[in-house]
Amino acid sequence: MKALRTLRGPLAAAAMAAALTLAGCATADTAAVVNGQVVSESEAQQAAREINEAFKPQTPLDTPGAVSSLIAAPIINDVAQQVGKAESDSTARSAMPDLAEPAQATIDLVKANFALQKMSDAEKQMVVDGLKKAEITINPRYGSFDRDTGSFEAPSRNWIKLSDEG
Numbered sequence: 001m002k003a004l005r006t007l008r009g010p011l012a013a014a015a016m017a018a019a020l021t022l023a024g025c026a027t028a029d030t031a032a033v034v035n036g037q038v039v040s041e042s043e044a045q046q047a048a049r050e051i052n053e054a055f056k057p058q059t060p061l062d063t064p065g066a067v068s069s070l071i072a073a074p075i076i077n078d079v080a081q082q083v084g085k086a087e088s089d090s091t092a093r094s095a096m097p098d099l100a101e102p103a104q105a106t107i108d109l110v111k112a113n114f115a116l117q118k119m120s121d122a123e124k125q126m127v128v129d130g131l132k133k134a135e136i137t138i139n140p141r142y143g144s145f146d147r148d149t150g151s152f153e154a155p156s157r158n159w160i161k162l163s164d165e166g
Contacts, residue, residue: 014061023062031067032138039070044142047105054106067142068152073112075151080115082121087111 032039041063048066051057061069080086092110096102102110116124128150136145143155 005075030139031142032071032093032136033074034071034074035135037074041067043103043105044070046103047109050096050102050106051109054099056104064155065143066105066109067138068145069109069112071134071136071138071145071152072127072131073108075134075161076112076116076127079123079126079130080112080119083119083126085115085123087114091133092128 020062029040029042029131030038031041031044044063044066046158048061048063051066052060052114077086087110089111090116091105092107093099093102095110095114096106099106119127131145132147136147138145141155144153146153
């Protein structure tokens, strides 16, 4: 009986961790899912690290920012392709000469950023409309998506939501 009491705490903690992982998007490394495509936490972290290294922005890109950017990037790049303002992988790579082998996620972010800078307001609205139509699930630790406005919200400080029941 004492052994059962001793295990109860660790088992409850493990069950809670598993539930949080599943509630957060199904796997521990899933930051978001967009139209069935997984944005992993590790690729968002790597993209943020590489963007910061390559461009040294005044406000460094953090992982939640990289997650929202990686959610939007394929939609931006698709619209850019449709309107003739798409960028190539080689153009993105040439903008980061100090990175020997940037990750594809980093390349996609750079392409999206360059394309977005060239877009008209009407083309940017096409991006917002694409985001509103997309199936987007975000792990709450990385923020949320407001489908009505097509905008991303920063993660709340306490992203673990407790049930009202019980």
